[in-house]
Amino acid sequence: MGENIINNIKYMLGNSPFTQDMLADYLSVNQTMISKWKNGNRKMSVTHLEKICDLFGCSIEDVINNNVTSKSFNNIKFRTTEITDKSSLESIASINKIVNNLNYMLKVYEENGSK
DSSP: OOHHHHHHHHHHHHTSSOOHHHHHHHHTSOHHHHHHHHTTSSOOOHHHHHHHHHHHTOOHHHHHTTOOOTTTTTOOOOSOSOOOSHHHHHHHHHHHHHHHHHHHHHHHHHHHTTO
16 A cells, blocks of 8 residues: 555544544454554555545545645544444544535536536
8 A cells, every 4th residue: 555545544543533443443344454554564445445535534536645634634523532333433424425525516616617
């Protein structure tokens, strides 16, 4: 896996309320697999990368091209610490996907005007 991808995933995980264990549960892999990805010992599937991007609210292009900053992914702040189950993470990922699609549509609209 590219070093950019690994570094960006580490950055997002380190700047989010999610733990490595939570990410592993969300992706239906064990924590050892996450460690292997982060250490560059295993390649991540595109499906897992897509799910990670959905969870963190960023694009795959940003992750691959090393454009992940605190502004390019949804650095989620919660008032609760009770986000511990997979269904909560799946809901967050679904909401982020909707937000990203809406932002993309707005960008296209602004670029093309109201033709």
